[in-house]
Amino acid sequence: MTVSAQRGGGGGGVVERGGGGPGGGLADVIELILDKGLVIDVFVRVSLVGIEILTIDARIVVASVDTFLRFAEATNRADLYGKGAKPKDLGELTQSITEGGAKGKTSGALDAAVDKVGELLSSGREDREAAPRRRPRQRERDE
Amino acid sequence: MSEAVSDMQTPEGDEEQVVPVYVYGLVRAGTELPAGLEGLGPSGQVSTMVEGEVAAIVSDIPLDRPLGTRKDLLAHEAVVDAVAANAAVLPMRFPAVTAEDAVVEELLAPNQDHFLAVLDDLEGRVQYTLKGRYVEDAVLGEVLQANAEIRALQDKISELPEDASYYDRVRLGELVVNVLEEQREGDAAQILDRLEPFAVSLVANQPSQPEDVVNAAFLVERDRLGDFDEAVENLGSELDGRIRLRLLGPLAPYDFIPAE
Missing domain, CATH: 3.30.70 (Alpha-Beta Plaits)
Structure with missing residues (x-):
């Protein structure tokens, strides 16, 4: 993936860009619209019957052991660059880093988890995740 | 009272009828919405409801399925970001569903001064x-x-x-x-x-x-x-x-x- 430059300032750069809409990933969107913004229930008290809202919990707990193992593996890979057959050509190495970079070469645990939520969401008709409610309300948070 | 309201524009003939709307965010009255907003409702259209100096950005909602799919989330975000590109907007948290009547009576009218003050702070930013x-x-x-x-x-x-x-x-x-x-x-x-x-x-x-x-x-x-x-x-x-x-x-x- 190459760095896209859809910006007012013009000119491509090293900074990856994403706006609202299709450019931003689901993870970026979830972080904003589920956690922030005005909560409608604070203002209105009208109850609506028959409208179902899927319960969505964006806070995905990544078991720390899994995180540690992922980093151990990544570190062992990084070491290949360190002592293994020396990189033939620095240019090539840099390029591979940059290319992998754009989308995150080891897709982070969070990204993976969010993809999973995405699947759940898109197959939202299955009733497991659907919590029929008498009225829409802010999703419960245990924080 | 079984109601299958699928159109926001349903005339208010029956006073028992509750028309659900989705609220994306709030703007100053007179703010022009960008063209092409689709929202998450079956109509594929987004409009505003105005009370005094504030307006709510609203649309219909799907009634044949639960709300909250990936597409719904992206649609909500797309609407508020598109408006934000050119105007001050107070975004709602997902999901923001209420009755059409409540938008003006409970959301906009009683809180107008507060919303206007916040919108003023965000103006031009x-x-x-x-x-x-x-x-x-x-x-x-x-x-x-x-x-x-x-x-x-x-x-x-x-x-x-x-x-x-x-x-x-x-x-x-x-x-x-x-x-x-x-x-x-x-x-x-x-x-x-x-x-x-x-x-x-x-x-x-x-x-x-x-x-x-x-x-x-x-x-x-x-x-x-x-x-x-x-x-x-x-x-x-x-x-x-x-x-x-x-x-x-x-x-x-x-x-x-x-x-x-």
Whole structure:
């Protein structure tokens, strides 16, 4: 993936860009619209019957052991660059880093988890995740 | 009272009838919505409901399925961000469903002064969110070079079969994560210091992953967007190869909405 430059300032750069809409990933969107913004229930008290809202919990707990193992593996890979057959050509190495970079070469645990939520969401008709409610309300948070 | 209301424009003949609407956000009355907003309702249209000097951005909602799919989330975000690109908007949190009557009577009318005050503060300003992440290979190389304990552990692991090295691998990862989290603070502070002068206000959110360096929201004056953008780009070039920056925006000012 190459760095896209859809910006007012013009000119491509090293900074990856994403706006609202299709450019931003689901993870970026979830972080904003589920956690922030005005909560409608604070203002209105009208109850609506028959409208179902899927319960969505964006806070995905990544078991720390899994995180540690992922980093151990990544570190062992990084070491290949360190002592293994020396990189033939620095240019090539840099390029591979940059290319992998754009989308995150080891897709982070969070990204993976969010993809999973995405699947759940898109197959939202299955009733497991659907919590029929008498009225829409802010999703419960245990924080 | 069974009702299958699928059209927001249903005339108010029956007073028992409750018409549900989705509310994306609030703007000053008279704000023109960008063309082509689709929203999440079956009509594929987004409009405003006005009361005095404030307006709610609304649409119909799907009634034949639960709300909350990936598409719904993206649609909500797309609407508020598109409006935010050119106007001050107070974004709602997902999901914001209410009865059509309540939009004016309970949301807009009683809270008008409060909403107008917040909109005034946001006037002429827009949010950008900057995320930075370590380039794994580069930073892990640094960590290895600087830390003898980690190198020793790594050597030990390389001599053991995978089954036998489980706890050492967990320990290795933990050490690496600790080092990353320690150095993150300095790197993040450096990034924020450089960009703060270009923003009216900034909110630093807690990064969610060990390799994340920074996750910060900037409220930027529209007429300083060029400077801000240039500063981000310069910083990105300097950090290139070690920290990868990602700039999201223009966004609705989610991080700058005062608590109710």
